[in-house]
Amino acid sequence: MTGVAFQTRARTIDHLGREQIADTPTAVSELWKNAYDAYARNVELNLFDGPDPIAAVTDDGHGMNYEEFTKHWLVIGTESKAGADRTPIEDRFGLRFRMKQGQKGIGRLSSAKLGSTLLLISKRENCDFVVALIDWRVFENPYLNLSDIQFPVNEVKSSSEILRLLPSIKSSLVENIIGDAKHKDARLQRVHAAWLEWEKEAGPSDTPINPISSKVIASSINSLNITERHLRNWAVWNGKGSHGTGLFVSNINNDFEALLAPEINDTAAMASRRRFFETLSSFVDPFTDPVNSRNVDPKPELSYSARRWVGDKSSIIIGTETEFNLRNISSIEHQIDGQIDEEGVFTGRIKAFGAWMPDDVIIRPPKNIRIPTRGDSKLG
Ligand SMILES: Nc1ncnc2c1ncn2[C@@H]1O[C@H](COP(=O)(O)OP(=O)(O)OP(=O)(O)O)[C@@H](O)[C@H]1O
Ligand SMILES: [Mg+2]
Structure with a gap:
């Protein structure tokens, strides 16, 4: 051998x-x-x-x-x-x-x-x-x-x-x-x-x-x-x-x-410019609402930008300030907004056909699903 x-x-x-x-x-x-x-x-x-x-x-x-x-x-x-x-x-x-x-x-x-x-x-x-x-x-x-x-x-x-x-x-x-x-x-x-x-x-x-x-x-x-x-x-x-x-x-x-x-x-x-913008303009979680405290994520403390330099002059292509946030999608008709815990249970609110349901909703995962617990696939 x-x-x-x-x-x-x-x-x-x-x-x-x-x-x-x-x-x-x-x-x-x-x-x-x-x-x-x-x-x-x-x-x-x-x-x-x-x-x-x-x-x-x-x-x-x-x-x-x-x-x-x-x-x-x-x-x-x-x-x-x-x-x-x-x-x-x-x-x-x-x-x-x-x-x-x-x-x-x-x-x-x-x-x-x-x-x-x-x-x-x-x-x-x-x-x-x-x-x-x-x-x-x-x-x-x-x-x-x-x-x-x-x-x-x-x-x-x-x-x-x-x-x-x-x-x-x-x-x-x-x-x-x-x-x-x-x-x-x-x-x-x-x-x-x-x-x-x-x-x-x-x-x-x-x-x-x-x-x-x-x-x-x-x-x-x-x-x-x-x-x-x-x-x-x-x-x-x-x-x-x-x-x-x-x-x-x-x-x-x-x-x-x-x-x-x-x-x-x-x-x-x-098309290449557009893709650039789509991928990178929301590099940090865009789903934070600076006004509604319920949705404020801790500030990510990272600023990012892409610039183009022609000679000594630069212009911005993408920057932290150009990202979109939750405000921009507030008018969307159907929304699910909440948290999923480590057990896979969703708790939050739901908007259907333009109207928010009056109470919070709890949705449990199907019984036949094994909840992953590994560090890199953990829910939550
Ligand atoms: N900008 C950086 N500053 C400091 N260390 C870095 C930087 N970029 C890479 N490294 C080092 O090189 C290692 C390899 O980075 P790489 O992106 O290839 O792998 P990873 O981040 O561990 O995993 P993934 O492939 O999922 O990104 C990092 O773990 C880090 O130690
Ligand atoms: Mg890496």
Whole structure:
């Protein structure tokens, strides 16, 4: 008898991340949920115009240090959030307990949906900055083994060092994904062979339009141009904050391009804008009524916004203030408004054909239904 382990092709990451996520707004909401889980008060999406437009998702949550980044962020299916909440009180910055949104340990892979190259910067209070550069296109190569791909991760003391570091992280990333047939390191030989194989299948590797060519990927990484303009409004960068996480993405996708375009005249772009608004404008529970105390949810203490930057001028796409609330639906003819407890029993009021029933209503669940009690499927 022999013991044989599963091996993982790099493409698995693509399947779990980019391909699982329905659309761009859903990807953004996954990243915003991570910020919420990290006890952020502010989370933003900023889209910057330019020859190489950049999308930035930034938060002021507790951030990650080097160890947390390599043990949580870089480990797929991280268990860090399963079960009980382990966020220590000092990482909550005086905020009320938050029910964790994350469960599966793959949400961060949705950043691949935003664009192909990701510069991640994270900082935990009293720790150094962690800086990592990732290119998601390598996960499309079916000949690469997951364990053969290495991304550069650095620690720096001050934000000013980050941009100075960029050229060296870029070249380190490129070396790692192109490989080297003659290198003594067998991993780099395998990487090289995997690209040869993949390019053989997909056409000549030096065709500039061949998107899977390692040369095309390398040259786009080399021309990555993240500058002070993209970073300066993030509190962690400009020194106003001491902790948080920022994802800076280049080679952004078509939905973001549509949001940046000054005028939109094609229907696909218009639909993409509308979807964005529908998904993200109610990121925090919209069913709270600021006037009727019965329905006031504790304020979620999270503000979020999406902005577009043209040169130095920004305009809001979505913000906390644009969400709809319960007032907007008060005229709806049929409504069920109440609570469901852990036993599955509904208590509340019902409006039918425009009239509220005079008394509260109790509705018990059918007898043949087993009430789930697991932490992640509990009722209530
Ligand atoms: N913005 C962030 N700030 C701090 N830590 C983060 C942030 N984003 C991700 N992390 C860390 O990376 C881990 C993985 O995040 P990911 O979204 O992939 O999984 P999850 O949130 O645990 O589950 P789900 O897949 O359901 O979202 C988190 O548990 C957290 O430790
Ligand atoms: Mg998550």
